[in-house]
Amino acid sequence: MRKIWEFFKGTLVLVTKGSKAYYAWIVSLLVLMAIGAAAYVYQLQNGLIVTGMRDQASWGFYISNFTFLVGVAAAAVLLVIPAYVYKWKPIKEIAVLGEMLAVSAMVMCLLFVTVDIGRPDRFWHLIPKIGILNFPQSLLAWDVVVLNTYLVLNLVIAVYICYKNYNREEPNPNFFNPMILFSIPAAVSIHTVTAFLYNGLAARPFWNASILAPRFLASAFCSGPAFMIMLFQVIRKYTRVEIKDEAIFKVAELIAYSMFINLFLLGAEVFKEYYSHTIHLAPMEYLFQGLKGHSDLVPYIWTAMFFNVAAFILFLVPQTRENYVTLNIGCVLIFIGVYIEKGLGLVIPGLVPDVLGEIFEYSPTGTEILVSLGIWATGLFVYTLLLRVAVPILTGEFYVGDDGVKPVIVDTEFIRKADALAAQSYRD
Amino acid sequence: MPKPGSRDGQAFRMSRRKMMKGVAAVLGALVLPEKDASASVWEAFFQKNFRELSRPELEKVIARLEKEYSGRFGKAVKVRATPPIEGVLYGYGLDLSRCIGCRRCAYGCIQENNQSRDPQIQWIQVLQLNKERGVDLEEAELYYNPAKVPEKGHFYMPVQCQQCERPPCVKVCPVQATWKERDGITVVDYNWCIGCRYCMAACPYGARHFNWKKAGLPAAEMNPETHYLGNRPRPVGVVEKCTFCIQRVRNTPGRYTACVEVCPVGARKFGNLLDPESEIRYVIENKRVFILKEDLNTRPKFYYFYAT
Ligand code: SF4
Numbered sequence: 001m002r003k004i005w006e007f008f009k010g011t012l013v014l015v016t017k018g019s020k021a022y023y024a025w026i027v028s029l030l031v032l033m034a035i036g037a038a039a040y041v042y043q044l045q046n047g048l049i050v051t052g053m054r055d056q057a058s059w060g061f062y063i064s065n066f067t068f069l070v071g072v073a074a075a076a077v078l079l080v081i082p083a084y085v086y087k088w089k090p091i092k093e094i095a096v097l098g099e100m101l102a103v104s105a106m107v108m109c110l111l112f113v114t115v116d117i118g119r120p121d122r123f124w125h126l127i128p129k130i131g132i133l134n135f136p137q138s139l140l141a142w143d144v145v146v147l148n149t150y151l152v153l154n155l156v157i158a159v160y161i162c163y164k165n166y167n168r169e170e171p172n173p174n175f176f177n178p179m180i181l182f183s184i185p186a187a188v189s190i191h192t193v194t195a196f197l198y199n200g201l202a203a204r205p206f207w208n209a210s211i212l213a214p215r216f217l218a219s220a221f222c223s224g225p226a227f228m229i230m231l232f233q234v235i236r237k238y239t240r241v242e243i244k245d246e247a248i249f250k251v252a253e254l255i256a257y258s259m260f261i262n263l264f265l266l267g268a269e270v271f272k273e274y275y276s277h278t279i280h281l282a283p284m285e286y287l288f289q290g291l292k293g294h295s296d297l298v299p300y301i302w303t304a305m306f307f308n309v310a311a312f313i314l315f316l317v318p319q320t321r322e323n324y325v326t327l328n329i330g331c332v333l334i335f336i337g338v339y340i341e342k343g344l345g346l347v348i349p350g351l352v353p354d355v356l357g358e359i360f361e362y363s364p365t366g367t368e369i370l371v372s373l374g375i376w377a378t379g380l381f382v383y384t385l386l387l388r389v390a391v392p393i394l395t396g397e398f399y400v401g402d403d404g405v406k407p408v409i410v411d412t413e414f415i416r417k418a419d420a421l422a423a424q425s426y427r428d
Numbered sequence: 429m430p431k432p433g434s435r436d437g438q439a440f441r442m443s444r445r446k447m448m449k450g451v452a453a454v455l456g457a458l459v460l461p462e463k464d465a466s467a468s469v470w471e472a473f474f475q476k477n478f479r480e481l482s483r484p485e486l487e488k489v490i491a492r493l494e495k496e497y498s499g500r501f502g503k504a505v506k507v508r509a510t511p512p513i514e515g516v517l518y519g520y521g522l523d524l525s526r527c528i529g530c531r532r533c534a535y536g537c538i539q540e541n542n543q544s545r546d547p548q549i550q551w552i553q554v555l556q557l558n559k560e561r562g563v564d565l566e567e568a569e570l571y572y573n574p575a576k577v578p579e580k581g582h583f584y585m586p587v588q589c590q591q592c593e594r595p596p597c598v599k600v601c602p603v604q605a606t607w608k609e610r611d612g613i614t615v616v617d618y619n620w621c622i623g624c625r626y627c628m629a630a631c632p633y634g635a636r637h638f639n640w641k642k643a644g645l646p647a648a649e650m651n652p653e654t655h656y657l658g659n660r661p662r663p664v665g666v667v668e669k670c671t672f673c674i675q676r677v678r679n680t681p682g683r684y685t686a687c688v689e690v691c692p693v694g695a696r697k698f699g700n701l702l703d704p705e706s707e708i709r710y711v712i713e714n715k716r717v718f719i720l721k722e723d724l725n726t727r728p729k730f731y732y733f734y735a736t
């Protein structure tokens with residue numbers, strides 16, 4: 001018990017230590033979080049009227065961000081599969097980084113749902129036994145269950161691996177392997193359930209298409225790994241974690257395939273709607289062409305389409321895939337492309353035109369954007385703190401001392417230049 | 429403001445309820461502007477779902493609400509919780525050949541049911557349709573505003589909650605804050621709804637409305653004859669909908685809803701579907717009726733028909 005307490009104290013010491021760059025990063029995140037919190041207080045005092053949402057478009061920017069982030073959380077963990085299949089060297093590192101990203105993304109998801117609901121003070125109504133969770137009838141109840149399970153699962157795995165490493169022990173494969181294996185279907189399930197949440201609504205033809213869940217998965221497998229590729233590069237540059245080029249390029253190749261599937265499924269949907277040309281075409285027309293002079297979403301969706309196709313080509317051609325400049329451009333394009341397509345591009349056309357044919361143009365207000373910014377900052381803050389502890393553990397710069405109780409902290413900087421790395425003592 | 433529990437050495441032995449209170453104190457301070465409410469704030473906060481309240485608990489809740497509303501509106505407000513009448517299943521008929529699109533029903537409804545005037549919430553939405561296109565919602569116009577109705581070439585279709593026999597709104601609610609009563613009316617417990625708006629996405633008829641802001645309801649216009657599941661004043665951040673004037677029809681068997689009474693051309697019919705002698709049964713048996721969006725299998729108890 002004492003040992004765990006010392007470990008915990010050690011982590012607290014760690015997160016307060018760092019280079020100037022680390023402090024600057026943390027402080028800017030805290031500022032954004034404070035701004036977001038202030039905007040949220042304003043929303044609480046005035047009601048959701050301060051958002052752009054109304055009865056016609058009853059969900060908006062918050063739920064869009066939520067949907068996108070569920071994908072990021074799912075895909076970060078799914079990277080474990082290729083890591084196993086191709087036997088990439090730093091498999092433990094990839095797993096931990098992915099799982100921690102999943103935890104942070106889940107935190108953001110839960111925050112986005114919280115700021116969206118009208119009565120956050122009644123949140124306890126969702127807790128089974130104390131409140132009433134309408135399970136298994138409501139898909140939202142399913143989502144509450146799987147998202148929270150997923151959050152806990154990933155937290156447990158990541159903390160377990162780190163704690164074992166800190167103690168200079170190998171993780172027990174009898175515990176660790178089944179957990180990792182279980183996290184894979186769990187990742188698929190959070191995304192599927194979230195897709196079904198929309199999918200199950202017969203009132204909304206744009207969502208009520210069976211292709212929705214597969215498309216969700218395909219596009220998630222683009223955005224999550226794109227983020228991981230960029231992260232891998234930062235991490236191996238500024239810390240002692242080594243990640244092979246080969247792993248990064250392989251991830252990029254997998255993104256290309258997923259993007260192909262995503263575009264193919266989109267094509268299938270576009271064909272069906274446009275060729276059959278029923279009244280259910282209206283939402284798609286609104287999204288891609290504009291409807292009766294209303295075309296707010298059109299520039300966004302075409303930007304997304306262009307970005308996705310461009311990134312697909314960049315990742316498909318080996319020369320551009322294995323060039324870090326074009327690779328990173330591709331990652332940014334994909335991240336933005338999927339953010340638009342799986343965010344507002346998915347939520348809004350489900351609601352507009354509304355069930356009685358009214359076209360209501362939704363766009364987020366300043367309050368919504370500030371609150372969302374605050375939540376993104378919170379997610380990055382959580383991720384930074386998790387990495388602040390995990391990275392030194394993985395590189396052997398934070399470990400239990402020879403007395404088996406007191407922690408030893410070698411890494412006091414966290415974010416530092418590569419040449420400074422060489423000069424430092426290194427345990428392995 | 430409620431006092432947060434004393435902060436002595438027992439802080440770590442807080443029971444779950446106390447912890448909830450702590451959370452609530454923070455949120456409550458932000459959400460609830462009334463500073464004097466204290467005890468009743470906690471009672472409201474911990475109130476159970478309507479369907480789980482025992483008789484005495486329900487009486488306490490109603491007493492609390494009546495006191496709160498009477499204070500706020502400066503008149504004696506009655507909150508009833510009249511249960512469904514046995515052997516009654518309400519149904520509604522709307523004669524499209526008579527409706528002239530005057531929207532008296534929509535405004536009569538607002539007065540009867542205490543909707544917010546600012547921002548305005550309307551449970552009845554009257555659509556203007558083109559005669560040559562028939563019931564084509566893509567061509568519907570909600571904001572028609574000519575000097576005189578009806579306009580040539582158009583007909584009018586009011587849409588409100590269709591009181592579905594298989595209501596998708598009920599299925600999706602994550603906390604069972606909305607349900608179908610035995611007399612076929614779908615209701616919302618405004619004290620249990622968390623305001624997630626999933627039901628609004630699920631309803632195929634645009635019948636559910638959200639309180640985006642604190643309701644603007646002038647005391648002089650407030651109707652003090654209310655029902656817990658119906659027209660009592662709604663808090664901010666919850667969903668509301670048409671309840672077939674539950675406060676009228678349950679309290680006085682055979683009484684019409686406000687929209688039926690106010691319609692100047694008699695386009696609206698209402699009655700008990702289980703009573704073979706009722707007006708609504710006559711309509712169903714003698715006119716050709718149709719229901720809206722029948723392909724969705726929601727089975728509305730709201731029948732449109734053309735009498736002439
Ligand atoms: S019309 Fe809408 S609100 Fe009314 S019962 Fe049907 S689904 Fe529910």
Ligand code: SF4
Nearest residue numbers: 601621622624625627
């Ligand atoms: S808004 Fe209220 S009634 Fe509608 S689904 Fe959410 S909790 Fe249920």
